[in-house]
Amino acid sequence: MTDQPAARPRLVLTRASKSFGRVRALEDGTLTLWPGEVHALLGENGAGKSTLVKLLAGVHQPDGGEMRIDGEPRTFPSPADARNAGIAVIYQEPTLFFDLSIGENIFMGRQPCDRAGRIRYDAMNAEVDTLLASLGVNLRAQQSIRGLSIADQQVVEIAKALSLNANILIMDEPTAALSLLEVDRLFAIAERLRARGVAILFITHRLDEVFKLSQRITIMRDGRTVHFAMTHEMTTGSIVAKMVGRDLDTFYPKAEAAPGEVALSVRGLSRTGVFHDISFDVRRGEIVALAGLVGAGRSEVARAIFGIDPVESGAVHVLGKPLRLGRPFDAVRAGLALVPEDRRGQGLALDLSIARNASLTVLGRLTRGGLISARSEEQLAQTWGQRLRLKAANLQAPVGTLSGGNQQKIVIGKWLATDPKVLIIDEPTRGIDVGAKAEVYRTLADLVSQGMAVLMISSELPEVLGMADRVLVMHEGRLSADLARADASEERIMSAALGQHWERAA
Numbered sequence: 001m002t003d004q005p006a007a008r009p010r011l012v013l014t015r016a017s018k019s020f021g022r023v024r025a026l027e028d029g030t031l032t033l034w035p036g037e038v039h040a041l042l043g044e045n046g047a048g049k050s051t052l053v054k055l056l057a058g059v060h061q062p063d064g065g066e067m068r069i070d071g072e073p074r075t076f077p078s079p080a081d082a083r084n085a086g087i088a089v090i091y092q093e094p095t096l097f098f099d100l101s102i103g104e105n106i107f108m109g110r111q112p113c114d115r116a117g118r119i120r121y122d123a124m125n126a127e128v129d130t131l132l133a134s135l136g137v138n139l140r141a142q143q144s145i146r147g148l149s150i151a152d153q154q155v156v157e158i159a160k161a162l163s164l165n166a167n168i169l170i171m172d173e174p175t176a177a178l179s180l181l182e183v184d185r186l187f188a189i190a191e192r193l194r195a196r197g198v199a200i201l202f203i204t205h206r207l208d209e210v211f212k213l214s215q216r217i218t219i220m221r222d223g224r225t226v227h228f229a230m231t232h233e234m235t236t237g238s239i240v241a242k243m244v245g246r247d248l249d250t251f252y253p254k255a256e257a258a259p260g261e262v263a264l265s266v267r268g269l270s271r272t273g274v275f276h277d278i279s280f281d282v283r284r285g286e287i288v289a290l291a292g293l294v295g296a297g298r299s300e301v302a303r304a305i306f307g308i309d310p311v312e313s314g315a316v317h318v319l320g321k322p323l324r325l326g327r328p329f330d331a332v333r334a335g336l337a338l339v340p341e342d343r344r345g346q347g348l349a350l351d352l353s354i355a356r357n358a359s360l361t362v363l364g365r366l367t368r369g370g371l372i373s374a375r376s377e378e379q380l381a382q383t384w385g386q387r388l389r390l391k392a393a394n395l396q397a398p399v400g401t402l403s404g405g406n407q408q409k410i411v412i413g414k415w416l417a418t419d420p421k422v423l424i425i426d427e428p429t430r431g432i433d434v435g436a437k438a439e440v441y442r443t444l445a446d447l448v449s450q451g452m453a454v455l456m457i458s459s460e461l462p463e464v465l466g467m468a469d470r471v472l473v474m475h476e477g478r479l480s481a482d483l484a485r486a487d488a489s490e491e492r493i494m495s496a497a498l499g500q501h502w503e504r505a506a
Contacts, residue, residue: 033200040217151178173204263282470485
């Protein structure tokens, strides 16, 4: 495929607007999608991307503006009208019937039937198998949805869209929960769809994916389309500047480290079938990244160090003192803090207020006579909110109402309130927008400049290379590489993650 567009765009949205009560969610949504191209839609959380997508999908109706499909003006009173016009949306978490087969899910509500009204399973499954084969995936129509990975479920959704003759495919954060290999497969499928002339709208927070997959970029900010360009005309810096409305000195603000004493020492940590003989040090003033493929055992090592999961052998020392394993309370007292990968499921109590979540780790300090001091709790939340540049109008609102990036700031803030010496942070920027990523990176850089030790688990290689002073790579439960910052590269990290030997740094 080339960068030359087809003679006529597949979809043109011009100056679309949408309000919910007094809230103006979309003021100037303008977008053009061409056949056979992947178009990246970028913007911070709250920029208007989700509202724009829901207008395209018929979930919401615009207050103003115009939409044209293949040159013809169109309106979508319902999602069914959008589907009939050839628009399909693939969400981050697919919505499928887990007790039915792939074929039954794809043809739900429109199964081929004989004259007696009985479903013609042979014909349906044959068509689905042909469709799946055309996508280059090893799935069969008779397989049950239950047990499929998120990546395979997304493939089923894509196959369903193609069975409905969709020629506009919207992919909303499709790679957030995928491994690197699954992302590569999804990109291969996207290239097949491009070759068929499908127009793809790709929404992501991962800028490396934008440059790898897309041909055009549209950037939104504050409910408006503020920039559009060919992808090759943009850089990471120019994209971030357009998204946040200001130039960022550096996206990754990490300075060269001058590491101090060993803050965290792990020796011979093992758990049968999960990880084996894990040994490393993290010094004050440095960020050590733990990289590797999903399932390599990285999060499990972090949980074991913190005492959540059991170990069979090994030792952990914090600032030279032995840590009794298997007891998170002892880990906190020793100066450890753990920001988990699943912030919503493990890091926050979503129905509680922002202020209460920010103070959960230090409630003992805020309690007088058995009662929590609301004033102290509010002051603590304000202090960390200011330090982390939290965007929240009311600290008494449920934390679940915050954007992903602001939720992550609350999780980080509640652990920093314990005054830790070692911060273990698992997937620090997963699912948050670029502006929030920059704030998290700034926070980590500030912490290590003040002497904190940080163990960062990340699946995003640009993040690892941009922030880490050293990179530890895991493969199938073992450390396969220890790379100094100067030696680390995407190729070397991936080689080690796949089990290919790389000599450890001295």
